[in-house]
Amino acid sequence: MQIKNKHQINHRISTDCVIFGFDFNQLRVLLIERQPVEGVPQMMALPGDLIFEEENLDMAAGRVLKELTGLEDIFLEQVGAFGDPNRVNKPNDKKWLQAVRQDPDARVITVAYYTLVNMNDYEPQPSSFAKSASWILVDDITELAFDHFEIFQSALKKLKDKINTQPIGFNLLPEKFTFSQLHKLYESILGNELDKRNFRRKMLKLNIVESLDEKQEGVPHKPSQYFKFNEENYLKLLEKGFNNFGF
Amino acid sequence: MQIKNKHQINHRISTDCVIFGFDFNQLRVLLIERQPVEGVPQMMALPGDLIFEEENLDMAAGRVLKELTGLEDIFLEQVGAFGDPNRVNKPNDKKWLQAVRQDPDARVITVAYYTLVNMNDYEPQPSSFAKSASWILVDDITELAFDHFEIFQSALKKLKDKINTQPIGFNLLPEKFTFSQLHKLYESILGNELDKRNFRRKMLKLNIVESLDEKQEGVPHKPSQYFKFNEENYLKLLEKGFNNFGF
DNA sequence: TGCCTTTGTGTCAAAAGTACACTTTGCGAA
DNA sequence: TTCGCAAAGTGTACTTTTGACACAAAGGCA
Numbered sequence: 001m002q003i004k005n006k007h008q009i010n011h012r013i014s015t016d017c018v019i020f021g022f023d024f025n026q027l028r029v030l031l032i033e034r035q036p037v038e039g040v041p042q043m044m045a046l047p048g049d050l051i052f053e054e055e056n057l058d059m060a061a062g063r064v065l066k067e068l069t070g071l072e073d074i075f076l077e078q079v080g081a082f083g084d085p086n087r088v089n090k091p092n093d094k095k096w097l098q099a100v101r102q103d104p105d106a107r108v109i110t111v112a113y114y115t116l117v118n119m120n121d122y123e124p125q126p127s128s129f130a131k132s133a134s135w136i137l138v139d140d141i142t143e144l145a146f147d148h149f150e151i152f153q154s155a156l157k158k159l160k161d162k163i164n165t166q167p168i169g170f171n172l173l174p175e176k177f178t179f180s181q182l183h184k185l186y187e188s189i190l191g192n193e194l195d196k197r198n199f200r201r202k203m204l205k206l207n208i209v210e211s212l213d214e215k216q217e218g219v220p221h222k223p224s225q226y227f228k229f230n231e232e233n234y235l236k237l238l239e240k241g242f243n244n245f246g247f
Numbered sequence: 248m249q250i251k252n253k254h255q256i257n258h259r260i261s262t263d264c265v266i267f268g269f270d271f272n273q274l275r276v277l278l279i280e281r282q283p284v285e286g287v288p289q290m291m292a293l294p295g296d297l298i299f300e301e302e303n304l305d306m307a308a309g310r311v312l313k314e315l316t317g318l319e320d321i322f323l324e325q326v327g328a329f330g331d332p333n334r335v336n337k338p339n340d341k342k343w344l345q346a347v348r349q350d351p352d353a354r355v356i357t358v359a360y361y362t363l364v365n366m367n368d369y370e371p372q373p374s375s376f377a378k379s380a381s382w383i384l385v386d387d388i389t390e391l392a393f394d395h396f397e398i399f400q401s402a403l404k405k406l407k408d409k410i411n412t413q414p415i416g417f418n419l420l421p422e423k424f425t426f427s428q429l430h431k432l433y434e435s436i437l438g439n440e441l442d443k444r445n446f447r448r449k450m451l452k453l454n455i456v457e458s459l460d461e462k463q464e465g466v467p468h469k470p471s472q473y474f475k476f477n478e479e480n481y482l483k484l485l486e487k488g489f490n491n492f493g494f
Numbered sequence: 495t496g497c498c499t500t501t502g503t504g505t506c507a508a509a510a511g512t513a514c515a516c517t518t519t520g521c522g523a524a
Numbered sequence: 525t526t527c528g529c530a531a532a533g534t535g536t537a538c539t540t541t542t543g544a545c546a547c548a549a550a551g552g553c554a
Contacts, residue, residue, distance in 0.1 A: 011260050011298075013356055051258075057330040057356070081328040081358040083304040109260055109304070109356075111328040161408070180501075197503070198543065205541095221500040222550035244411075244491070246541090427532075444534070445512070452510095468531040469519035493510090501550075511540070518533075524526090 014110045015060045016048030016148065018079065018155035019069065021119040022172040024181050026137050027188040028119075029152065030068065033132035034145055037099040040092045044136065045145040046152065047129060048110065061113040068133060070123040075171045077162075079112040079155045082147055093146050110147075114155040116171035138188075163189050164245045167208055170229040176212055178224035179203075186247055194247065206245070208234045261357045262307045263295030263395065265326065265402035266316065268366040269419040271428050273384050274435040275366075276399065277315065280379035281392055284346040287339045291383065292392040293399065294376060295357065308360035315380060317370040322418045324409075326359040326402045329394055340393050357394075361402040363418035385435075410436050411492045414455055417476040423459055425471035426450075433494055441494065453492070455481045 019030040031044040047068050051060040058076070066072045124133065138156065143149055163169055169185050183199050203209060210230040216223035266277040278291040294315050298307040305323070313319045371380065385403065390396055410416055416432050430446050450456060457477040463470035 011258050013258050013260075057328060078327050080325050081304060081356075107300075109328075109358075111356075161412075165408075178501090195543070195545085196501095197545085200502080202542090216501095218552085219500080220498075220552040222502080224501060244493075246491075425532090442513075443532090444514085447533080449511090463532095465521085466531080467521040468529075469533075471532060495554105497554085498552090499550100501548105503546105503548090505545090507543090509540100509542070512538085514536095516534090519531090521529090523528085 012050055012108045013057075014048050014050045014108055015057065015064060016046040016110050016112045016151060017061055017064050017068075018046060018112065018114040018152055019065065020114065020116050020138075020155075020159065020172065021122065021135055022185055022188065023119055023135070025184060025188075026139070027185075028135040028137055029141060030117075030122075030133055031136050031141075031144070032068075032129050032134075034096060035100055037096050040096045040099070043092070043143070043145045044141075046112075046148045047133065057111050058113075061111075061115075065113075065115055067125055067127040068129065069117060069121075070125050071117055071121060074115060074117060075168055076113055076115045077158070079114055079151065079158055081109055081111050082151055083109050090146070096145070110151070112151045112155065114159060116159075116168060118172060118174055120174055159189060160191075164247055165243065167229065167234055167245075176214070176226040176228050178216065179209075179227060180224060182209070182227070190247060199247075202246075206237065208237065259297055259355045260304075261295050261297045261355055262304065262311060263293040263357050263359045263398060264308055264311050264315075265293060265359065265361040265399055266312065267361065267363050267385075267402075267406065267419065268369065268382055269432055269435065270366055270382070272431060272435075273386070274432075275382040275384055276388060277364075277369075277380055278383050278388075278391070279315075279376050279381075281343060282347055284343050287343045287346070290339070290390070290392045291388075293359075293395045294380065304358050305360075308358075308362075312360075312362055314372055314374040315376065316364060316368075317372050318364055318368060321362060321364060322415055323360055323362045324405070326361055326398065326405055328356055328358050329398055330356050337393070343392070357398070359398045359402065361405060363406075363415060365419060365421055367421055406436060407438075411494055412490065414476065414481055414492075423461065423473040423475050425463065426456075426474060427471060429456070429474070437494060446494075449493075453484065455484065 021028045021030065030047065032047050033042055034045050036042060047064055049060065049064050049067075051057070052063075055063070057078070061076055061078075062072060065074075065076065119135065124131075141149070141152060144152060159168075163186065169182070169189065172185060173181060179200055182203070183194065183196060186199065187194055208230055209227045210233075212226040212228055214226045216226070268275045268277060277294065279294050280289055281292050283289060294311055296307065296311050296314075298304070299310075302310065304325070308323055308325075309319060312321075312323065366382065371378075388396070388399060391399060406415075410433070416429070416436065419432060420428060426447055429450065430441065430443060433446065434441055455477055456474045457480075459473040459475055461473045463473070
């Protein structure tokens with residue numbers, strides 16, 4: 001590592017979280033409204049914060065997540081570092097920064113994370129930014145403040161890749177779920193249709209979901225069996241050198 | 248984004264590069280020796296530097312790469328952000344920092360990149376850190392300074408994943424190459440053997456390598472046909488929805 | 495009782511994967 | 525000149541996986 005004093009420029013580092021949820025039908029992301037500022041159109045943004053002095057990156061992202069959703073110790077993975085949101089080509093972002101910040105020209109690098117939450121466990125917190133949070137359909141997200149749209153797209157791509165590598169989708173579901181819910185979940189994430197029978201065959205052959213002795217009740221159609229994720233069997237799969245679901 | 252002044256802590260941001268090369272037999276990484284410091288054992292490290300004021304992250308990584316290898320405009324992808332190398336549990340790193348830096352306690356975040364170079368194109372540069380650079384076999388890398396070993400492992404994993412998704416391996420080879428070279432390359436990256444005939448069949452079916460009218464010369468065995476990567480055909484593949492090589 | 499909605503199931507053909515061994519080519523040494 | 529060596533190049537038989545596709549079963553409700 002090369003150290004030259006002239007390069008020792010200070011930055012502020014923030015973390016932003018792409019929080020995915022699934023409402024049994026569609027994939028959503030938890031976004032917040034920015035503080036309203038005169039003359040700047042409202043725009044949604046990813047929740048985030050600057051990093052505390054005593055924190056490392058993962059801790060900061062975990063803190064933002066907890067302050068917003070009440071959740072901790074859940075799946076949380078880094079998307080990457082994104083440079084210079086201040087220079088992003090959105091004049092209104094600059095205006096907004098001037099209004100709410102002391103030094104709008106300070107350089108900020110953000111380290112983005114994504115996480116998968118079971119929406120039923122979500123409990124809106126009384127923290128300042130949480131009041132304006134809402135679950136937005138992934139398909140409806142077309143623009144965000146700063147470079148947050150780019151971050152969101154990277155996170156979604158990462159999720160798509162990862163779903164084929166690790167059984168992380170179960171984080172978006174409650175402990176027991178139906179096969180249709182699981183099926184819909186994979187379709188939502190991958191963005192295309194999957195044949196019902198082929199999906200079921202493939203998933204069952206992997207042996208990582210286990211049927212429970214319990215059925216749906218009160219539904220006006222044939223009730224579905226409930227299933228749960230079987231972690232031990234997944235670990236056995238891993239030992240056999242498994243590395244791709246192939247969806 | 249939540250702004251509170253008390254969080255506006257300054258950091259230094261550096262970039263480190265995992266530069267992969269392939270010597271027709273094994274995968275290597277370009278590492279540098281740290282400046283010798285009395286009482287600190289020599290340890291190798293990833294090349295890197297602090298970020299210049301007017302640079303964004305990608306530019307800084309590109310600059311480090313160019314200063315070291317003379318190469319520019321080649322495959323370069325972010326691995327991620329790594330926090331707090333200063334706190335890493337290696338007392339000797341701390342001693343080294345005290346010796347070479349003014350403020351060894353300043354907090355540093357590094358954004359790591361990885362790149363794939365054709366070793367024939369590598370031209371050692373007269374920059375200060377380049378003098379001590381050498382190509383180390385991936386299998387021989389067991390420890391590095393700071394958190395560089397962790398970064399190296401992440402980069403290698405990323406490379407393994409990516410090789411199944413995009414034909415990036417060709418960046419490690421010269422324009423014309425033999426099938427055995429390509430075969431060995433895939434084996435080196437993936438870390439396991441691949442059946443020669445099956446590998447060839449699969450690769451040829453994808454139609455992204457094209458046989459040239461040229462053979463090896465002067466080799467004491469049957470000469471190999473030369474091949475080259477065919478980008479147009481790869482783009483056609485992509486249009487058909489291709490997304491996994493399945494190696 | 496009939497209707498609506500969603501669950502749950504099997505087969506067949508095509509494609510892909512896996513395991514495996516011998517001939518060819520060219521150089522160099524005897 | 526011939527023999528040996530080393531790597532290139534090639535095909536087949538079998539198994540497994542994929543992909544396309546349609547209808548009966550269950551339960552609530554009107």
